[in-house]
Structures are given as C-alpha cells and as structure tokens.
Amino acid sequence: MNTLPPLPCYLNGAFTLLPDARISVMDRGFIFGDGVYEVVPAYGGQMFRFAQHMARLDRSLGELRIANPLTHAQWAEVAQQLMVTFAASQGVDVHDLDQLIYIQVTRGVAMRDHVMPTDITPTVFVMTNTMKLPTEAQRGQGVACVTADDFRWEKAHIKSTSLLGAVFARQISFDAGALETVMFRDGFLSEAAASNVWVVKGGKVLGTPKDNLVLEGIRYGLIEEICRARGIPFELRRISREEVMHADELLLSSATKEVLPVTLLDGQAVGSGRPGPVYAHLIAGYGEAKAQSRQP
Numbered sequence: 001m002n003t004l005p006p007l008p009c010y011l012n013g014a015f016t017l018l019p020d021a022r023i024s025v026m027d028r029g030f031i032f033g034d035g036v037y038e039v040v041p042a043y044g045g046q047m048f049r050f051a052q053h054m055a056r057l058d059r060s061l062g063e064l065r066i067a068n069p070l071t072h073a074q075w076a077e078v079a080q081q082l083m084v085t086f087a088a089s090q091g092v093d094v095h096d097l098d099q100l101i102y103i104q105v106t107r108g109v110a111m112r113d114h115v116m117p118t119d120i121t122p123t124v125f126v127m128t129n130t131m132k133l134p135t136e137a138q139r140g141q142g143v144a145c146v147t148a149d150d151f152r153w154e155k156a157h158i159k160s161t162s163l164l165g166a167v168f169a170r171q172i173s174f175d176a177g178a179l180e181t182v183m184f185r186d187g188f189l190s191e192a193a194a195s196n197v198w199v200v201k202g203g204k205v206l207g208t209p210k211d212n213l214v215l216e217g218i219r220y221g222l223i224e225e226i227c228r229a230r231g232i233p234f235e236l237r238r239i240s241r242e243e244v245m246h247a248d249e250l251l252l253s254s255a256t257k258e259v260l261p262v263t264l265l266d267g268q269a270v271g272s273g274r275p276g277p278v279y280a281h282l283i284a285g286y287g288e289a290k291a292q293s294r295q296p
Contacts, residue, residue, distance in 0.1 A: 008085040009127040010078050015085070018127065027123055029106025032114075033162030035123070036060035038103040041131055041255045044294045045083055045094035047101070050076060052218045057103065060159045066107055069122045075103065082128045090130070100131040100256065104161060134260050139283070142263025142275050143179040143252075147241075148172050150183035150190045150213075157212045169193035180252055182244065182265065189239040190214055195257055198223065200249035200271075200278045204233035219253040226285030232278060249276035259283050 004018040011021045028034035038057045041048045054072045061068050070078070079101045087094040108120035134143075152165035170193035173181040180192040189208055191197055196217040199206040205227050210216045227234040244250065248271045250262040259282045261275035 006089075007127065007129065008082055008089065009125065010082060011125050012123060015081065021125070023123055023125075024109045026111060027106055027109050029104070029123060029161055031112055033160065033164075034064070034116075035104060035106030035161040036064060036066075036159050037105075037161050038159060039255050040079065040101040040103065042079075042083060042099045042101060042128075043290050044096065044098065045080075045087070046293050047076070047079060048290065048293045049218050049222065052221060056159060056216070056218065057105075059157075061105060063155070063158045064107070064160075065116060065118075066105060066122055069105060069124050075126075078126050079103075079128070082126060086128045098131040098133070099128045101126065101128045106161065132256060134257060138179075138260060140275070142261040142270075142273075144177070144264035145180045145182050145192070145250075145252075145262050145266075146173050146176045146178045147182050147184065147244075147266055150185040152183075155212055156190070156215050157210075159215055166193050178264075179260075180262075182250075182262075184241050184244075185213060187241050189241070189244050192252060195252040195254040195260075196220065197244075198251040198253060199239055199244055199247045200251065200276065201243065201247055203248075203278065204235060205278060205282075206239055206243070207234075207236045208239060209236050217253055218255070219259070222286070222289060223253060223259070223282060226282055226289070230281050230285060232281060247271065249278050251279055251282070259286050 006017045006019055009016060009018050009021055038053050040050060040053045054075060058068055083099050084094045086099060087097045104125045106123040108122050110117045110120050148169060169181045169183060173179060180195055182192050182197055183190050189197060191214050208214050224234050250265060250270045252260045252262060261279045263270050263273050
C-alpha cells in the first residue's frame with residue numbers, strides 16, 4: 001500500500017497533513033477534472049514571480065466561471081505558512097530550502113451533472129514540497145526529447161486539472177527514455193507535455209504565440225525580459241516543424257526546468273549537439289532573477 005508522507009497541506013480553510021486531508025467523492029475535480037491549478041517555485045522562502053502566477057490563476061478561474069475563493073494576499077499567507085512548516089519538518093530553515101508550491105481550486109461538491117452549478121463552494125487545496133531542479137549533467141550536456149502530434153483539446157491556455165492528454169504525452173517520452181515530448185499541431189510547434197518550447201535560430205529566440213493552443217508559461221514574460229536586457233532578438237510566431245528540426249538551439253522552460261537545453265531530438269543532434277550561447281545567456285539571466293527574488 002502506498003502511504004502518503006505526513007507533509008503539511010491546506011484544505012478548505014484548515015492546515016492539516018496529506019494523509020489526513022479528505023474531499024468528497026462528489027467533488028467535481030474528482031468526477032470531471034473540473035478545476036485549475038498553479039505551481040509556484042520559491043527560492044529560499046521567497047516565491048518567484050508570484051504576481052504573475054496569481055494573474056494566470058485568475059485567468060484560468062475566469063475561463064471556468066469560478067470566482068477566486070481567496071485574495072492574492074490570502075494565497076500568499078497560506079503558501080508562506082506552509083513553506084515554513086514544511087522546512088521545519090525537514091529540519092531546516094525556510095531560507096535554506098527551495099520549494100515548489102502546488103495550488104488547486106475545483107468547482108466544489110455537487111451531484112454529478114455536466115452543467116456548471118453556480119451555488120456551490122470551491123474546493124481549495126495547497127501543498128508544498130522540495131523543488132527538484134535539473135542536474136548539472138542535464139544543464140551541461142542538454143537533454144533528449146522526442147516529437148509527437150498534439151492530440152490534446154483546443155483550450156490548452158487553461159491550466160486545467162484535466163491532464164490526461166499531458167499524461168499520455170509525457171508517457172511517450174518516458175517510454176522512449178527521453179525527458180519531454182515536443183508536440184506539433186497541423187505541422188506547427190505547440191508545446192511540450194509539461195513545458196514551453198523555444199527555438200533559437202540565427203541568434204533570435206522564437207516562441208509560439210499566446211493563444212488557446214498553448215499554456216502561457218510564467219517564463220514567457222521572464223525570457224522576453226532577459227532577451228531584452230541582453231540584446232537578444234525575441235519573437236512570438238507560428239513555428240514550423242522544419243524550423244524546429246533545424247534549430248540552432250532548442251530550449252524547454254517550466255517552473256522546475258527553469259530553462260533547459262535540448263541537444264537531442266528524435267535521436268538527431270540539435271545544432272552542435274551541445275548547449276549553445278543563447279542558452280548560456282538565458283540561464284545566466286534566470287540566475288540573476290532568482291537572486292533578486294531571494295532578497296526580502
């Protein structure tokens with residue numbers, strides 16, 4: 001039997017432990033996947049780009065017609081208390097630990113009916129854990145990815161808890177011994193199973209448009225800021241499969257991957273087969289942003 005570790009969490013107004021947290025079997029998150037989530041990195045007890053994560057949470061909830069059950073200040077308070085409690089449970093100070101905060105809001109509990117009820121209370125869940133970042137080998141050598149057609153639904157801009165499509169996509173790369181699955185829709189790049197994808201060609205960073213086919217990662221804005229500060233051309237547009245396969249550099253971004261170079265795609269070397277100079281600029285800029293976030 002898989003026993004959950006006694007880690008701290010927050011459920012519907014109360015702090016508890018994971019093994020003791022309970023929801024109704026009629027919660028629409030359980031029945032329909034009718035909910036949204038956010039994953040916020042925190043470096044040394046300071047949440048990273050928290051305002052941007054809250055803005056995306058608001059957008060996702062708005063798409064589902066769910067009112068945000070907490071204010072941004074209340075979300076921050078819950079997350080901060082969980083981080084302190086979790087760090088203490090690990091025997092360290094909160095400032096000495098990087099954590100990953102998971103936030104989930106579902107529509108709430110109701111009898112099963114596809115129509116969205118308007119008179120129920122959302123279910124609120126928050127937990128945190130140690131953040132696992134890429135290894136030095138992955139950063140220094142790059143990672144392998146495979147490609148696949150994007151078979152998911154056309155509302156990828158919602159950070160929905162309905163993640164079966166992403167589960168299938170990630171399994172494709174896992175079965176192939178690769179880190180991620182880079183997906184294409186009608187011959188154009190969309191995103192990876194749990195990452196945004198960036199193409200570097202001729203020194204320019206290219207990303208997919210912010211539309212309903214791609215989840216706008218929080219690193220969208222950060223990568224653009226780093227490019228602007230370092231004089232690197234940046235453009236969002238539709239990117240063909242051919243451009244991806246012939247990229248000078250290929251990069252992944254997410255909360256846990258931060259920015260990570262892809263050096264092997266479908267068994268073929270990307271560019272020189274080594275992490276490139278644009279990646280070096282981006283990860284250096286990312287490190288500077290992290291250092292600034294640690295300052296109180």
